[in-house]
Amino acid sequence: MTRPVLEVRDLKKSYGEGEATVHALRGVSMTVHRGDYVAIMGSSGSGKSTLMNILGALDIPTTGTYLLDGVDVGSLSDAQLALARNRLIGFIFQSFNLIPRTTAVANVELPLAYAGVKPKERRRRALAALDIVGLADRAGHEPNQLSGGQQQRVAVARALVTEPALLLADEPTGNLDSKSTDDVLQVFDDLSAAGKNIVIITHEDEVGARAKRLIRLVDGSIVTDVRQSPIELAPVGAAAAHAKVQSVAAGHLAAGHGTVARGSVYAAGGRHTA
């Protein structure tokens, strides 16, 4: 197997000191291989965002190592970190985080500008990225002229415009209605089908069900890590995910516990992709 896209070993992160110390991560180890589409689920405060910020090189762990594309992120200088964020990672925030009073296309161009791409080429690639998320006609709009779903799709375009090795999304649909959620998730499915590596945080079962692999975090530790569909195939898509969630609910009700549910989840995924 080729080098993993990312690999974390015994990642720990605590905030504060003494009595008030919060252990947000208590030793997380995981490896993501090329072509995977990973969903991380967990209740609020379970450490999902903390993990994601470390994966995005936005934050540093208290202890533990993080290899991004084989490179130990902990050993990188400030300038190298900037380069890694720019070239290797596309980060999508729950709160969009577009630059205010700046057009969609200018927002998408930003990472390219920091990568030193020439203005003309930059514009072309930014428009292409906006086209992928279906917003080519909104290029000249500023964030406050766009709906939440559209803003998030601009943010997705911005994250993928540099063609990063890894797309990270922290509850990208958390602030969106179901229609916008579908739009954004469709973009992720398409990107995954095109071979992108994606890690997404969610607390919605339907969102989690679309990923090829599902990791559950409880209180800063990984409790389950399930492959839902084969890594080399395209993701299952919305309809299958919906069916799967329905059957989980049914199975859960019938059997009264989760192991059965997990089995049927895998079956549902397999059936669709076959």
Added chain:
Amino acid sequence: MSFFEVVRFSLRGLSANKLRSALTMLGILIGVAAVILLVAVGNGSAKAISDRIEALGTNTITVMSTGRGGSSSTALTKKMADALIDPELAPDIKSVSPVVSASSATMTYEGTDHAVSTFVGTTPDWFGASSTPVEKGASFTADDVTQGRRVVVIGQTVAEELFPGIDPIDKQVTVSGALFTVVGVLKEKSSTGFQDPNDTAIAPLTAVQQVLAGYGSLTSIIVEANDPDKVDAVQSEVSTILNQQLKVDSSSSSTTPYRIQNASSLLETQTETADTFTTLLGAVAAISLLVGGIGITNIMLVTVTERTREIGIRKALGAPRRVILNQFLIEATLLSVLGGGLGVAAALIGSQFEIVGVKPVIVPSSVGLAFGVSVAIGLFFGGLPAARAARLRPIDALRYE
């Protein structure tokens, strides 16, 4: 990323926050313009004062009685004035003009009264020594003085009051019951203070003594030097002669019964006063610059939250620290340089107009100082938060509140 691109980013940043940019620039503009203009006003009034003193003539000295004891033995007399005309003892003296002045004399022409604020009796040399030229008609002559002829040269104010629309030359006016003939009108003088310098009348010494002041002491003696450089020599010559005349022992007594006023020393003290005034205005201006600076700081700090979040986003997208710093420094520089430049322009335009009766005269160093300080404030308070935010981890910048 090229420098040119960073500049473009800064311009975009400024135009994305137009109101904030405009307010910051306005603060700097007002601060800079206030400093430059206030200093210019101070400097302008100082210049106006020294111009007027120079117009009095820097080659004259004025001898005045201190009136100590009030006895006639210490008073200045015509005899003393005559004694000063001595090519032997006082070779540097060009002219001596004894002066008596009556502080208020009522002049009447065909039923119209006017109280002349200073009625001066003197000799013809006075006109030259005191830089008071006659505009219309002529001054009186030495002969008029010896004969005690009742002729008078009047100031502009007197002419306007008594002879509105009439040529005053050769008209007869009554002063204290005596008839005087107007022979000339003085050229208008600009005001040196509260007193109107044009509300005056000049007549032969003898005539004024006869009619108004009596034959007692002189008010002052104006001595004109051959050359402005000789003023000090003249001053010592005058004191030598006067000490002889008044029998003052120059070696033992420090209190002479007369006082010598020298226009150039007057100029010095006046300039000092004016400098103090300018410094005071400068201090007021500096305070206004400081207040302006606090305003700028305030605007900049209020936007730090928003800008810090923005810096967090930019860092998350892979912006190197140096590029972020440059962008924000260039933004701050553009704001303060543009604001400062506009402030200088506003001050230059403002200085074309009279402000509270003073024509401002720009002090070049105040331009440099005001501009420099405002740019420094802008750079410091614009750059400092950015520098701090650029050092933060992206996640901390994003969470900043």
